[in-house]
Amino acid sequence: MSAVVTEALTRSYPGKRSDATPFVALNHVDLRIEEGEVHGLLGPNGAGKTTLCRILSTVLCPTSGTARVFGHDVDIAPNEVRRIVGVVFGGERGLYGRLSSRQNLRFWAALYGLHGSALRARVDELLERTGLADRANDRVDTMSRGMKQRLHIARGLVADPPLLIFDEPTAGLDPISARDFRALVTDLRGNGHTIILATHDMTEAEALCDRVTFIDHGRVIATENTIGIRNLVARVDAVEARQVPPDTVVGLRGVPGVRAVEQAADGSIRVLTDSEATTRAVLTFLLEAGVSQLNTPGPTLADVYLSLIEDRGMAVR
Amino acid sequence: MTRQFWAAITLQLRLSAATPDSYLVCVTTPLLTTFIVTVDRWAGHQTQIGNAVVAPTLIALWMLALSVAGNAITEDRLIGTLEAQLGAPASLAVTLFGRMCSVSLIGLIAFAEAWTAVSLLGGTGWMPVPHPVVLICCLVTSSLAAAGTATLLSPLYVLLPSARVLQNTLSYPLYLLGGLAVPLTMFPWWLRTVTDLIFLTWSADLMRASLAPAAVTDAPWRLLAIVALGAAGFLIGTVLMRRMIGRACREGTVVLT
């Protein structure tokens, strides 16, 4: 059975002013996530990732279309869905700062029906597993961002739900905590959890996910497996350069494989290429033209999006 | 469900312990008691001394329930714990009721305070309690009823933000209607049918009776009335809560952004 199926899932929010047209945050999203899969939702800020996560965790109703989690419709059987979905928030939201980690977890565990010694054992086990045992009695609002994130994860795991939804779990996290997080996701996947990972970090998605769905402006642009993502990333590369003479810019556009040349107000340029070979050609071209301030920062999410949209012949908004 | 209820009681005890300013009423209770006793004494009403315990106790209980109930959902919404609670397979009304029970149980400290204050001011030892069992039952049912009624107010504030005005303006009229200030026999008959729907009326009457030497009549029925009114508050609260959640889910306002 598929873990998550959405059909023409649409969510709009009322416009800011009373006369405004509703704002469509999710637009006819069709998605199928298989059991045991780690599925990335990749998209820039405002793409609709959180909206989708909230619908799947039943705290937001679809405007139209359907969403089912292990066969249970979020609209018709929300309580069944709640029992099998764990949400891991990112940031400061969703915890009682005036309580300790242990007190927080005990409360949440009770809401999921745990009690007595089973509850205490589960909470201790989670504190141990997320590396919070030493600080379990500290007030949450005295903990670092990384510590809070561990607590978020422990909270999401409290009922050991088959589907886990992570909404930007590593945003604002230091690299070491982010690395720990990746290890934990790998671990969870090994235990058979299905995982949805909403992120705008392409490297993270590429490293962790079996498949990634690209979302923009509430629409699904593409769903790719790991190989697909690698190819996609390999097909997009970028070169940045400063103090480039105007005729060199014109010449650059003639280099085969150059997708676009973007010029910034400060006189620097950004060249999008379709492969590493083209990137090398561009570097040679610029060096021969006497440009010495060069940089290859790798593709951004926006670059990948641009190429995806071009490939599919969609209009660029 | 009962476990969820206990977890909510514990949660609120801990939250309250971390924000003691919500218990300011416990500081004002002895002052209010002193105020009533001295006014009574000046007017030569020694016999009304029971009211100096009853009124401050119930006012403290009610104010506490009202202020915590008024903020509980709004605060949970701000810090994102409402979203987390709605994502869990548990009834928000039960959690809220549990939290309110712990608030109103703490509110009973006010009784000890008022009783001590009256005893000290009287100067003739501890104030006698002729019917202790009735008194204890009355205190417990009253705090349950306060919690039940508070469960009704919480979603009401979210559904009708203007209802928050009630929190500020309705307290004193309610004390009047509940017979906390003057005996209800002073009211016209039509007003007294309204006052019978407020648990505070029954609580105040019975608590006064438990502190007076005369035998208490119909104590079980009067306790039942207090419990029934509290239960009605809780049930209406559950319905309002369902509406509130449905609306928040449709409008996308579970989280305040």
Ligand SMILES: Nc1ncnc2c1ncn2[C@@H]1O[C@H](COP(=O)(O)OP(=O)(O)O)[C@@H](O)[C@H]1O
């Ligand atoms: N409760 C809301 N009311 C109105 N607009 C909202 C609400 N939540 C999100 N939006 C809008 O919907 C769009 C998608 O938001 P979101 O799902 O949070 O995106 P993401 O998580 O991908 O950054 C954004 O433009 C956001 O402003």
Ligand SMILES: [Mg+2]
């Ligand atoms: Mg988001």
